[in-house]
Amino acid sequence: MGQEYIREGKRFLYEESGIGVVEIILILVVLVGLILIFKKQLTSLVNKTFTNINNKAGTL
Template sequence: MKELQIKAKNLGTKITNGVKAFWNDESGMGTVEVILIIVVLIGLVIVFKKQISGIVEDIFKTIRAETREITN
């Protein structure tokens, strides 16, 4: 019985050390940060879709008008 308790305690220590190592591992933080930035940018595009579309349309109208002036 004592041997089983020792094995359980050793297993608990291994699990605890593994969880601590996983918690302190920051190697994937770059990926998480990039994903969060992309999510924020997509949200901004959704919120300001009409304004962005209007600006892009105005830019293309100006480009078309100036192109016509050059070709004429």
Template sequence: MNLIKRFWYEEDGIGIVEIILILVILIGLVAIFRTQITDILQRAFNSITRNSNEVISDIEIDFE
């Protein structure tokens, strides 16, 4: 029972080692999938640019 109480009241957060390990894994995933991530982002920004140009061309400004 004492072990369960100690576990329940344990307030230690994530340690430095865990944070570094997570960062290393994320950097590794980005390095592995760099070309796919770049392709997805380029297509997204091209779509945003194309759609914003359509919206801008549809707006008529009347200065009267």
């Protein structure tokens, strides 16, 4: 059963009709751009989340 998954994974990696390098780079550029645009909001959200986690963990 495990060998079958490995063969399918190798076939998927070497298949020519998959996503090209250019498409992957474009997706990464868009993601990095969005992160830079919303950096302040994301930082605030993450800080609030961890603060809540720490506060609730202290009450256990």
